[in-house]
Each structure stands twice: as structure tokens, then as C-alpha cells.
Amino acid sequence: MQRQAQKFCALLKSVSCVSLANPGWDSTVSSVFVTWCQTAPSPGPRRVLRRAAEHHYLRVRLELPDGGARPNAAQFKQLVVTALRELHGEVGAALPVDVLTYEEKTLSAILRVISSGLVKLWSALTLLGFYQNRRCAFRVLQTSPFLLALSGNSRELVLD
């Protein structure tokens, strides 16, 4: 087993040396997702998905003036739907948006939206100005076609 593990690791190192031609690379591609599969002893298939992300994810924070009521999760979702309705009408409001996480204390959330609706959601959030007749603003902190990417943000790395 130990030997097998070593062999495996040797294979692993070789992976990084394999290069493949890039057929017709297009700089407008919004995402690339590559999967290498290694089933010992023969190298397995490689699967490349371009522009195939079904969803986009946004990490957002709601800014509200101090004091006053903070929305709970359901009210937060309602606010997002209201923002969509204000800018894009009933059709916009019907855009499926999921509130994956919401933290009431920091008013931050992770939203999931169909990739084709990203611009609609983003614009609606940006242009929303009021929550219950109080000024408010959405800050889009991070956006990605990969939910995993939102779990680490090197721009937030603080070393002191």
C-alpha cells in the first residue's frame, strides 16, 4: 500500500508537467472548470467545462444606519426581491435567487443566482436605496461562478 501511495504521488507530480494545446481560447470566457481523473495505472479522462457555470454566487453586505430594526433572513430575502421588482418589474422579481447564508449580526449574506441573471441581480442590489424608509446600501464584496471561491479571499488576508 505504501508503495502504491508513492507511485501515486509520482504520478501526481507528473500531472503538472502535462500540457495541452488550448484550442481557440476566447478571452470572454467567464469561467473554466477542469477535471483530471487519474485511475491508476492508466491516466483517466480530462474534462474541460467552459462558460458552463450554472449559477453565480455573490457575497454581499447590507449597510444600514445605526439603530433601528435589522431584517431577519426572510425580510432580507424579501428586500432582495423588492430590489429586483423595482428595477426589473415582475419578471425580474421572478428571478430565482437563493439566500444561502445570512448573518443578522453583520447583515452579510451569500446569494446564489442563475448565471444569466447575475447582471440583473447585481444592478438591482446596487440601485436599491431604501429599507423601510431608511437609507441603505448593498455592498457586493465578492462574486464568483464557484461557491468554493467565496470561502477564501486573499484580499482580506490581514497579517498583523
Place this chain on the structure above:
Amino acid sequence: MLPEVLKSTIADIGEYYLVRNLPVHELVTQEFIDAFVKKGSCYALTYKTKIDQDNTAALLPNGKLILSVDKDTYEELGLQGRPSQYSGKKVMRYIITIDLTDAGFHPESKKYNRVLWALREKKPLEFDFLLAWYNTGAEGSTLMSYFSKNQIQALKPKITFSTLRDLQCPVLKSNDLQGKPEESCSTEELFEWLGAVLNEVSLDNKSSSFLSTYCCPEPNTVVEKAFLCTITGFIIPEKIIQLLEQLCCYFGEPKLAYWLTLTVHGFADSPVSWREVEHGFHKGGENLYNFVIFRNLDYWLQMAVVAHDDCPP
């Protein structure tokens, strides 16, 4: 329970250094090249610089120094470079690559003196640098003593452990990337699920739920205990390979787990993503990869990038 050997590998993930206000010309001096670049793998990346607005630099382990600079700096520097491939019609960013290990790059050569003059006198560039050095032999000076005149700080990666209980996990088959209904999940579903777990997203929603309709991909099994370890810092590939080897050895003895994963996030503001492939920020700058290692030591390597990045190798 984690095996002790794995724990010690994690604890020994190595330290890195933060050097404040380090002039870039210090990295191209013969003294530095001989002491570090040629004697091991030397890594450097500018800290708190944004690739889409600031000047950025990185030193790769193959001895190449990459400067990604705006148009004004490029013209002032007067070093040969090429336009960034993501700058569009009006080029506002240039990439300069200097091979420090090139045979023609020595104190007597014109090129060496030109580079040193440009970085020291023509347009002095200064950054906060993250530095790491890996060499197999123990001799020689250390980065800490070499940069003792500068403001240098040794840092340890931040390590957090957590145990997740009663976690819904997708069922995977190593030889089936696309998944089959009722049998196994696809690689994309796994990737999304991993993100959900790391972001603490609830996995059991109903399709009629108002808040969120995300649920764990089908088919899935409930795992009583899952172990999650996060290491944050400037981590070099050699250490990741060590960690990966230890993770493979984890399956050396029969285990209940079917698979395990190792995810590595790249710095969003690094001038390169894979090897010397140019990297840009666009909307998020994410570049990450993930290993899924199965019990029979088959593995998947998933690599993800977004716009302003080339297809990974």
C-alpha cells in the same frame, strides 16, 4: 481522529516572511540570487497590491521575476516587457519578465546592470513582500538574517480545525466524472457542495423553501463526523505536496471514509496562476484547485479559473 503523522505535517506547514518596504532591486542583486534563488525554491509575492490597479511583482521558484506594472511605470522603468494580454485595445498594463538564473545575467553583463539601474535609480519600486524559501540542504543563511536590516516578520500560517457532525456527503465514483442519477454525483455537484460546506450553507432545504432551494446533491449519505482543517497563509507547493502525500498515506490502513479532498486557493492578485500563465482579476481573480482522493488512491484534480486567466494545464 486524525493520525498523528498528518497532524504533525499540518503543524509543520512552514513559516513565511513579511518584509515591509523592500525595494525590488534587492531581489535582483547577485548576492540574493546566489544565496537563495539558485540554492532552492524562492517564492515572493507583493502583499496588499491589487493586480487590476497597482504595480505587482512575484518571484517564481524557477528564478523568474515577474513585474506587472501600469503604463506609466513601464515607460519610466525602460525595461523590455510585453503588453498584458487582458488589457484590450488601449494597453494600460505591461508584464516584464526577468530570468534571474539566466547564464547571461551576471554582474558583468549589460542586462544585469541595466535592470539594477532601472530598479534602483530610474524608477525605484518598493513593496511589502511575502517571502518563502525552500531548500533541501540546511546550510546557508536564512531569509530572516539576510533581510535583518529591513523590517522583516516571520509568520506562521493560521490553522483552524473543526468537526462537522451528521454531514450529508455526496456519493462519488472515481471512474464516473459525470455522475449518474441514483448512482453517483458529478464533479461539478461535488465542487458546489464543497463550497457549501466551507461557507456553512445549510444543506437540507426543500424545493418550496422561500429562502434557499439549495440541497445536497443526490444520492448522498450522512456521515457522522467529518473533519475540516483550514490553513491560511503563504503556502508553498512543496508543503502542499508533502501534505498530499500524507493524505494519500491516510488510506494506507483501512478507513471508513470513501474519499477526502484538499483544496488550494491561489492569491487573487498574483501576476501568474499556473506556471507562468498570466493572471488577471476581472471580477474576482479566483484561481483554485482541488484534489479528491479516493480510498483506492484514484484521484480527481479539479482546477477552476474565471475570465482573465488561461486554461490551466
